[in-house]
Amino acid sequence: MTKQRANWSPYDNNGGSCVAIAGADYCVIAADTRMSTGYNILSREYSKITKLADKCLMASSGFQADVKALQKHLAARHLIYQHQHNKQMSCPAMGQLLSNTLYYKRFFPYYSFNVLGGLDSEGKGCVYTYDAVGSYERVGYSSQGSGSTLIMPFLDNQLKSPSPLLLPAQDAVTPLSETEAVDLVKTVFASATERDIYTGDKLEIVVVNAEGIRREYMDLRKD
């Protein structure tokens, strides 16, 4: 008697890759704009990056319907926070909120692989990386999504971040300048696009610094 299997799945994987890199006074968040299902492309211009607060952005790959629902949920919670505290949520606060929101659905998870990027309350760059059920840590850089296996080792080689478990505590931010970080992101996505079929079309780069938020686009291979 073989185990009965479901004839449909509530989840789908829309592919794509996300990256975030934290600097001394900036943060770079980037994601490709390809949305796919199976071997088909649904859109070449779908943004995976959303602004959650003034200095806090989230890039998510995975099942975009769950990603959209998660983004709406966090936006609503942020409004409530603003009404109660009369200010924007800081990136670390949003980081904790995202973790709790994900774990809330521990037994029917959001199929969403997130990287949170922005500036902390001191104006330093911060990046938080998550799994689908809310396990998170603050790091200097991270990647998620279908291309992450190709991207992460390269970032490790270029940016090697100290472990958060080290004592005394060491700074997680990258020594790179803002332009160098953006160039690194472009290089990394160009490489991932070569070998990952789900990554490509266009790259959306968002840079957060003291002046505000800046958006940049770069074309990637469309095959």
Place this chain on the structure above:
Amino acid sequence: MFRNQYDTDVTTWSPAGRLFQVEYAMEAVKQSSAAIGLRSKTHVVLACVNKASSELSSHQKKIFKVDDHIGVAIAGLTADGHVLSRYMRNECINYNFTYESPLPVGRLVVQLADKAQVCTQRSWKRSYGVGVLVAGLDESGAHLYYNCPSGNYFEYQAFAIGSRWQAAMTYLERRFENFMDSSREDLIKDALISVRETLQEEKLQISVCTVAVVGVGEPFHILDQETVRKLIDTFEIVREDGSPAPEPGDAAPDLGEAAPAAAAEEGAAPMDI
């Protein structure tokens, strides 16, 4: 005459067909400090008098942002006002989550009114002791509503609630026909003048007055003290000269009485010019 026999419960009618508990709740609104609202085709302005219980304490917050396109001013039991504001904020957030568009003002006031009505028909509840002036903008234009503790609500061109509301209403009744086409600045000036009417002996100072605006292309926000101070200075000086002020028909006695007070207090000292 028979008030005392029929006023214990909200669920007891009087022989004359009144619910005294609800009327007492409306009395709580009349006893508190004033709140005023006015609207034009494109903007709605709320202004209120902020009383502090003593010199040492902070002023009561009477104006609340409910959403980018809606704000409220309350008069009465401030705690009840907080609770209703929180309810309204939640309703706006939930509507936006489902429909990805702002909650129409008319829908919100109906929900608020029905919420108030519930308290007038339960023996274990009491009415909300707060009157709410709802200022909002939606697809059908700019709106000002007044929600009563009784559960009634009406839309207004201009309205005043709280203590000495009649003084402000007299001024508003004289001027309301012009409001629809007023500019944003004139609307705010009229609001400030109405607030001053309720103050009678006291001077109109920024410390006692709060003003908020919502309009086309302008999300609801409370004006900062500097802006309000400049506006008060402008029309105080204009009134001094008797030149085309927002109200050319203003009676002379008003001019005489407020001007020396303004001169003495405001550093601008128009008397010195």
